[in-house]
Amino acid sequence: MLGVSRYVVAGLVAAGFVTPSRGPRREYRFTFQDVVMLRTALKLRAAHIPPRKVIQALSRLRVELPDELPLSGIRVSAVGSNVAVRTGRSQWDAITGQMLLDFEVAEIKGDVVFLDTAPAPRDLAHQAEEWYDRGEQLRTSDLDGAERAYRRAIDLSPQPFYAAYVDLGALLCERERRCADALQVFDVALEHFPEDAALHFNRAIAYEDLGRLGAAEESYRRCLQLEPSYADAHHNLAMLLEKRGDQQGLVRHFNAYRRLTT
Template sequence: MRELHGMLGVSRRVLTGLVAAGFVTPTRGPRNAWRFTFQDAVLLRTALQLRAARIPPRKVIAALSRIREALPDELPLTGIRVSAVGNNVAVRTGPSKWDAVTGQLLLDFEVAEIKGDVVFLDYGPPRRNGERQAEDWYNLGEQLRLSDASGAEQAYRKAISLSPRPYYAAYVDLGVLLCELEARCKDALNVFDAALTHFPDDAMLHFNRAIALEDLGRFEDAERSYQRSLEIDPTHANAHHNLAILLEKRGDPQGLLRHLNAYRRLTT
């Protein structure tokens, strides 16, 4: 939920409402936390744009249900395009355009003036060329993450270099990917340090940086990074947990108990 909140730029309350309304059905992970797929994130982003275009909620749910069935496990870089047309939802795949609810093909002369933003199923509306290319590369990195770590790394780095604005998600995912690879935590630390020059008050970046520092044996620096993460977000349960374990290793039983108790309060 925290990662999705940062990605979509909306409040936890809005995301919870969209889930409760049936726009997506996330699974449950460790400690009963919600886990969203790539398609879930895409559909939620699309739902937000369609609601902004004043499409009735019932019609949005019906349209996204059909779109979800049509989404492949791995989206092509070209993606598919969703738009609000009058009070309806239209989907374009290549040269074809069809009504998202009825499945009926639409001809160009049947299409009214588009109302609101057009949404690409690549996390956002049409953007400048650099932004769109960056998101295409980021999406490719997500697809390659489990099967080709080297290819995913190159795709994330390409997304960061092409994006006209600091690309938060690409920084985070590249750093995490590198830290998961053997002997790449130093490279991951460089990525997190670069990201923090753009997002200095992001708790997740400080948390991930602490993990990289801990893996490098820099325990004092890791402790400071965990502390900084908790200064920004005192409800970050995993930061409390990791810091408790680290303080135990460093011979601080009081710190261990303090953060372990905080972790238990947040997860029970």
């Protein structure tokens, strides 16, 4: 079924790629992960991937591969001298985890099916949601991974992905020296959502962190024009106007902030 000879299977078991259990007649019982490892190892070696890289890639993949089939499917393949993993339309290096096997797994009525052809187009909106959720999960543990996931969600989504724009921009602005990148994200988002007060507020914060106080003031004012009850915008604008020596503006917006929060 796998196209792997008994000799190759025995060799891969002996090398520790897979650890099957034994049935009542001493036959091998392979898990889903074992099957993936067997087919993948064979294809990677056929593509002349060095054994060391094969071992590193498959060891990491075995640990991370879920017991249940992922919704977007899995492909493992050789890309040059590297081992690439693909879920849906997303691809990354199996060893380093960097976003970038030809083995693919798909789910059909609960069965495991091996496909030799390219995958059929998936629901891009669903894939985008999966990447966004991954970004949310990585946000506290892997900032680089979270950034890649948010960007992937934006790229895949057939419609402008508002939440991904907001969270990616906020993530970048929280990181040292990335406010300029955050500003680019907010600018693109505002092309799609020009009347969104929160995006103007976030863009104002990015401008302020970059020292562009005039642009920050303009963005805060645009935010308040769209949503006069945006308390945080009143507060931030009051503090900004104090820096710029506008005491009258400071008092006016600080009083508005106090009315809205008491």
